[in-house]
Amino acid sequence: MKEIRLNTTDSSCRILVGESFKNVGDYLPGKKLVIITDENVYQHYGAFFPDALLITIKPGESSKTLSIASEIYGQLIANEIDRKSFILGVGGGIVCDLAGYIASTFLRGLSFGFVSTTLLSQVDASIGGKNGVNYEGYKNMVGVIRQPEFVICDPDMLSTLPKKEYYMGFAEVIKCAAILNADLFDLLEKDHKKALDGEEGTLEEIISICVDAKCRIVEADEKESGERKKLNFGHTFAHAFEKNTGIPHGEAVSIGMVLAAGISEKLGLISRQDVDRLRDLINKYHLPVNYPHGFDDVFEVMKRDKKRDGDSIGLILLDRIGEAVIRNIELATLKNWIDDLHTPGGDRI
Ligand SMILES: NC(=O)c1ccc[n+]([C@@H]2O[C@H](COP(=O)([O-])OP(=O)(O)OC[C@H]3O[C@@H](n4cnc5c(N)ncnc54)[C@H](O)[C@@H]3O)[C@@H](O)[C@H]2O)c1
Ligand SMILES: [Zn+2]
DSSP: OEEEEEEETTEEEEEEETOOGGGGGGGSOSSOEEEEEEHHHHHHHGGGOOSOEEEEEOSSGGGSBHHHHHHHHHHHHHTTOOTTOEEEEEESHHHHHHHHHHHHHGGGOOEEEEEEOSHHIIIIITSSOEEEEEETTEEEEEEEEOOOSEEEEOGGGGGGSOHHHHHHHHHHHHHHHHHHOHHHHHHHHHTHHHHHTTOHHHHHHHHHHHHHHHHHHHHHOTTOSSGGGGGGTTHHHHHHHHHHHOOOHHHHHHHHHHHHHHHHHHTTSSOHHHHHHHHHHHHHTTOOOSOOSOSHHHHHHHTTOTTEETTEEEEEEEEETTEEEEEEEEHHHHHHHHHHHOOTTSOOO
């Protein structure tokens, strides 16, 4: 087990990589407990949950909304949950984003923690304190930054994940490698079979590297005024793909990263070989590299992106494998480049 600390000006979060979720009781503060989970996670692990007021949501993005949050506020009031209570989210990114949002807003904020149950949430979603919900299909439009007390990342829980969900977690792992850690990129190339098979040591090492890298970025820039923006590599496109087609986050990020790498090449930042290396790695992890639809609707969504600034948009690009840069690109130029890089259903990017 490895404990990684995330220290910010007003909080200190313990992230326990390799801890068994069955030991969660050791980390709970002994206050009245509320558990928020989803039906799938409950089916696999509910028998081991500690005593709590249990709130179970339906799996999927449609539960990460203000209306579901509002229903849950009602349940908390009906059960006389007060400021001394503790909220534990047990689930993937959707449960963690929602549970963290509810804990951060109900009664102006309760303490909370996570048992993070998907690869995507262990390496990314449950780390860093971004809690929020979608608004009318726009991803993560309403939210707050506030750190949990602890996050348990138990790699054993990943064995029950549907294969596709497991692969999608590697989208965020590859993102971390591409923008922050060239050694991790090498490791993912070299040990891809072990990683895909869920070999215990390899998995724990990969999760620890990603958690540690993300913690260092969040410590430097919790409110996302600079460095932290780099974690959005591939995500400006991804959010637009998700809005338009409902494709899952990990797949959307994979395609978005290849596109962002292609634009990095257009700007002369990285070579064609680097773009190919990224695309090959994404392929190895059974993730898509090409957006199978037209781009016009995607552009409409991107115009409303949080990172848009007048006629241009801030994009996270690669300076080399393992290092990201942020560049403002005019929307018109971007559209031309994407038209050039993208052929629907093809493999051009
Ligand atoms: N807050 C952040 O910083 C941040 C970062 C990245 C992603 N996200 C968000 O995370 C969300 C995606 O998270 P996700 O990919 O974890 O999806 P998810 O929470 O929907 O989980 C994926 C599926 O796996 C099931 N599941 C979860 N754990 C399981 C287990 N151990 N065994 C069997 N089934 C299990 C779930 O019920 C669900 O059907 C998106 O909404 C995205 O926006 C947030
Ligand atoms: Zn993501």
